[in-house]
Amino acid sequence: MNHKGTSASIIKAAEILFAEQGFAETTVRQITSKADVNLAAINYHFGSKKGLIQAVAEKFLTPLCTELTSMLEHRNLSTDAGQVTLDELLEILMRTLLVVNHDNVNALAVFMRLLELSYMQNQEELRGFLISRYQDTLQPFIQLLRADAAPMEDDEFFWRLHFCLGSITFTLSNFQTLHGIEKREFDSGAEVERILHRMIPVLSAGLQARTDKTYFCRV
Amino acid sequence: MNHKGTSASIIKAAEILFAEQGFAETTVRQITSKADVNLAAINYHFGSKKGLIQAVAEKFLTPLCTELTSMLEHRNLSTDAGQVTLDELLEILMRTLLVVNHDNVNALAVFMRLLELSYMQNQEELRGFLISRYQDTLQPFIQLLRADAAPMEDDEFFWRLHFCLGSITFTLSNFQTLHGIEKREFDSGAEVERILHRMIPVLSAGLQARTDKTYFCRV
DNA sequence: CCAAGCTCCAAACTAGCGTTTAAAACAGAT
DNA sequence: ATCTGTTTTAAACGCTAGTTTGGAGCTTGG
Incomplete structure (x- = not known):
């Protein structure tokens, strides 16, 4: 049982610090x-810092992936399954994020930092990895979004x-800071x-929103 | 003339790299x-790397600040100055950003990275500096936004x-990456x-958008 | 009981960071 | 031409990052 004791406490500490600082x-x-x-x-348990980041990341990627899929399926199997509304879709997305956050309050911030990082230049590797991991799950959801968005x-x-x-x-990503600006007290769990x-x-x-074809004149 | 040659080329290079990499x-x-x-x-010309960052930052802060003010004043002095619409306000904001970007295509990305940085924890100093520098200019604009937003x-x-x-x-901040994802060719100047x-x-x-009072049920 | 194999630990190592230094090169004024 | 102050240079410095190491400690199967 002490097998995973060290690994687990490392991951736990890393989650918090990654969420707070990046x-x-x-x-x-x-x-x-x-x-x-x-x-x-x-280095002993994860090979490198990069390996630890991947371990922390993958701990959240899979649950989030499966959760969104199951939520969508559950909605589609519902008897009163008319055309799903945009608000419904977004609620499903938010509920998914919330479920992931339920087990670990730092999961969301870590995941968001991972997303932000993936959009930086010189991070084609991470971007490619996330795309290969997520696009099959996300593509149907995105198409549903599009169907309900303005043409x-x-x-x-x-x-x-x-x-x-x-x-x-x-x-x-900046929830802690923003929440600190808006209010003094910290009940961040429910606030998310x-x-x-x-x-x-x-x-x-x-x-x-309407798609605006008119261009604003140059300065 | 060679006085500022070194400083200028340092700033020029820094702008590009800061915009690309942070x-x-x-x-x-x-x-x-x-x-x-x-x-x-x-270190000779700017004292430190931090000093260089400030120099690069301030090079954009002042123009952006004054530009937004003058744009707002110009709008208010207009003869047909009915209640300004939300779209008008946002157009003024976007035009302001565009003017800043006109002189230097990296200005916007640098400024946005500065904003992002200021919302990180352990950056109260930068946050405080930006607030003290911007809030007088921004507060009226924000109040106009609010007046036109939903109650x-x-x-x-x-x-x-x-x-x-x-x-x-x-x-x-991620414009270069996003633009690279969407299209192959690079005419990034006009695309912004x-x-x-x-x-x-x-x-x-x-x-x-409507302010939704209904809460979605917990999972 | 004891060799085998994980796990843990203090310490050292490599590499890269921002920065400092002191001398050389340069500029303009006297 | 020389002196004075500024700018540039190569080299080194101190520090901190992530990583590696060799041995000590512990658990386990023969």
């Missing part, structure tokens, strides 16, 4: 210190999708649910 | 190498504002204008 900003000495294990433990060209939908992604990743809920009508309206 | 990920050796100057030049509580507006900020910072324009109806609809 991957690059967190040092292995911080992690091993917080986990109260030897400095060399990370628009491919490129317009591409950018609107990333506007939404920006809202989500920015808000959840409220924020995710707040997003639904906003993102829904953004995706359904 | 501040922490860019090393002084990368910068001095790209600028083709001696390694010690940054809502303070906290709801706070979060919606940051949803918008997330869309903008994410899109512009198109993206900023695409945002207007989306953000507008998001801010004007």
